[in-house]
Amino acid sequence: DTEVTQTPKHLVMGMTNKKSLKCEQHMGHRAMYWYKQKAKKPPELMFVYSYEKLSINESVPSRFSPECPNSSLLNLHLHALQPEDSALYLCASSHPSRDRGNTIYFGEGSWLTVV
């Protein structure tokens, strides 16, 4: 079972709103990720959490704030976003292995529209 669950599926928010995207996995994976994807483009890495600690921040603006409450949950807090932040936000997880690399599994994504 390789299931990463994201909520909500769709979110429309104003530029002054505060909202959050949520992600959950129960595969025992210890690395979790946020990616941003524009239409017909490959996903772009935003953040990586490894063993519940932020290990990579790809110079993401501070209006995006990640949080990893525990090894199964990952949140992305959104505040004062811009219309150009509208995109598909993908959560992913993996379990690092010396033999099998770090195979990454994606959730279905949360469609964000900023108005």
Place this chain on the structure above:
Amino acid sequence: GQQLNQSPQSMFIQEGEDVSMNCTSSSIFNTWLWYKQDPGEGPVLLIALYKAGELTSNGRLTAQFGITRKDSFLNISASIPSDVGIYFCAGQKVGAGGTSYGKLTFGQGTILTVHP
């Protein structure tokens, strides 16, 4: 940033035809992953390759990890309408100590259209 060259960018084929797409890089990767993405959905892992020269099949899909570790290909045999979507290759490097950084480098995608 680093990119993978994925080709072709798009393909229009008839149902039943075989499909081939590939990714090349100027640098070495330790893992190659192939994903398929349907409209409005997240990428779904099709095949993962971990060793140079590895050839792996998943149903009608076959993928190979190039000997030089700088390329990979994906073949789809006897295409069907549900094969429609965007196919992404992704390469991953291994960091210090043998563990992976967890960062994927993606190709630009191949858009596949299958006509019944």
